[in-house]
Amino acid sequence: MPSIYFSVVWPDETRSQCYSPSTVIKKYIVEGESYEVELFLEKVREGLGEASDRVSAKFGFSCSAAADELRTIEERIEKANYPKGSKVLVKRITENDL
Numbered sequence: 001m002p003s004i005y006f007s008v009v010w011p012d013e014t015r016s017q018c019y020s021p022s023t024v025i026k027k028y029i030v031e032g033e034s035y036e037v038e039l040f041l042e043k044v045r046e047g048l049g050e051a052s053d054r055v056s057a058k059f060g061f062s063c064s065a066a067a068d069e070l071r072t073i074e075e076r077i078e079k080a081n082y083p084k085g086s087k088v089l090v091k092r093i094t095e096n097d098l
Helices: 023-027 037-059 064-080
Strands: 003-009 015-020 034-036 087-096
Touching: 003 023, 015 023, 015 037, 015 064, 023 037, 023 087, 034 037, 037 064, 037 087
Parallel strands: none
Antiparallel strands: 003 015, 003 087, 034 087
16 A cells, blocks of 8 residues: 655744655645644644554554554644644655555
């Protein structure tokens, strides 16, 4: 199952590389697009949830890496307390076809 890395630029201009165990995340976020922080979090929650479901359907167990990535993103957003209307840029999406 191909996985995805998506690089984001946070409102404070810091960068992160995030992971999804499935390409399904591309239904939720688009390379080059900016999303308000709240919308980005909503899209990532849905996308990583569906990605974990796909792993579960294929392998019989949910993907802890997807849950860990979501927790990391949620914690970052909570700690940063970005001002309302701040945006996250999805800089790049890369498939990892292992």
